[in-house]
Amino acid sequence: MERVRLNNGIEMPLVGLGTFKLRGYDIVYQALDAALAHGYRSFDTASVYQNEADIGKALKDLLPKHGLSRQDLFITSKLAPKDHGREGEAGCLRSLEALDCEYLDLYLIHWPGKQGHKSEDSQNPAWRQESWETMERLYGSGSFRAIGVSNYTVGHLQELLARCHVKPAVLQVEYHPHLVQEELLAFCLANGIHLQAYSSLGTGYLITEPKVEALATKYSKTPAQVLLRWALQQGIGVIPKSSNPERIAQNFQLFDFSLGKEDMEVLNGMHSDTRYCWDPRHVV
Incomplete structure (x- = not known):
């Protein structure tokens, strides 16, 4: 499996299993079992997905079956928007407890704004900063091997880089041919931040594009x-x-072919600035 070396030196698989909307132990177990069987070693969850405990239990049950240990996995979770600010440490620790892990490989701020407050609330930057400082402390203690952010814009990243002691290792955002965020990708490349895409299929709309x-x-x-x-x-x-176990297997079979330059350009040319998920640009 191909991996990327993050800016703090640790390696992360380029392909992971997303678990948004995977609910219930049996469903989670089946998905993770298929994923591990087909070579996945990276799993992405979040506090707001309400499946951390099921994922933690399923992995504990499945690792012996697949002859693996915790050290073979890369587990990512995210701070809930409701926990921004003074609730940040409690939110981080709840993820660790729910996943039943001594450490997480990557922990992200899920959203630049605080839940229950308006996007234009002038306190959002202070809440983000307090959350980041909490995550820096937990990174320093070894609870998180890397920290990063999700749904941040270039402006949010610039603000963070001006104040942080630990540079974010990863930015996770919506990214697909209908939303080719060239400026954001270029900024990440220039600043040593790995960009990870969610909703690569445009929540399903893109797979039927001619x-x-x-x-x-x-x-x-x-x-x-x-x-x-x-x-x-x-x-x-x-x-x-x-x-779906068959789709899980197919989605991992990505390293035995390459798209030609002209075909990459065809997909790049489909950009329409269409977001199928959330738009963080309005968050102060």
Whole structure:
């Protein structure tokens, strides 16, 4: 499996299993079992997904089955927006407890604003800063091997870089051919921040795009594989989500083909500034 070396020296798999909307122990167990069997070693969750405890229990049950140990995995979780600020430490510790882990490989601020407050609330920057300082302390203690952010804009990143003692290792954002965030990717590359994409399939809209389907036929791959490969060839990590064992397997089979330059340009040319998830640009 291909990995990326983060700015603090640790390595993270470029492909992980996203777990958004995977709820219930049986569903989580089935998805993780299939993922481990097909080579996944990276798993992405969040406090707001309400599945951390099930993931922690499933991994404890599954590691012996697959002959693996905790050290073979890369586990990511995220601070809930409601826990920004003074509740940050409690939120971080709840994730560690729910996942039943002594440490997490990566912990992210999930959203730049605080839940229950308006996006234009002038206190958002202070809450973000307090959350980051808490995460820096937990990073220093070894509870987190790396820390980063999710759904940050260039402006949010500039603000963080001006104040932080530990540079964010990862930025996780929505990124796909309908939302080619060139400025954000260039900023991350220039500042040594790894960009990881979520919603690589545009929440499903992109897999039926005629141009994507045509490339899938050309390369004898699924539309999802074409979209995920497009991101990987730009050095962008991906965390496709599925509970279907066959799709989980397919979404990991990305390293036996490459898209030609002209086909990469076809996908780049599909940009329409369309977001299928959340828009953080309005968060002060």
